[in-house]
Amino acid sequence: MKHFERITFNPVVMGGKPCIRGLRVTVGTIVGLIASGHSRQDVLALYPYLEADDITEALGFAAWRAEEIELPLAAA
Numbered sequence: 001m002k003h004f005e006r007i008t009f010n011p012v013v014m015g016g017k018p019c020i021r022g023l024r025v026t027v028g029t030i031v032g033l034i035a036s037g038h039s040r041q042d043v044l045a046l047y048p049y050l051e052a053d054d055i056t057e058a059l060g061f062a063a064w065r066a067e068e069i070e071l072p073l074a075a076a
Contacts, residue, residue: 002064006057018061020054030058 008022018027025047033043040055 004057004061004064006054007061020050020058023049025050025054027058027061030055031062034059 006021007018007027008020009016009018010022013019013022014024014026019025020027020030030043030050033046034040034055038046040052043055044050044052
């Protein structure tokens with residue numbers, strides 16, 4: 001897996017979904033807001049505890065994840 005410093009996974013925070021810096025803001029939330037037409041400034045206004053680099057990394061993570069290929073395990 002590519003290393004993302006701001007993306008965290010914790011089973012007790014948002015059910016283990018990828019989040020920003022352990023906060024209860026998922027990568028999916030950020031990507032969804034940007035995809036629906038909100039600007040980065042809008043997202044930062046909605047979530048004032050986020051930083052511009054959080055948005056950049058969330059978008060990078062989503063792009064990386066979209067290209068990742070999961071291969072099935074071979075039967076033993």
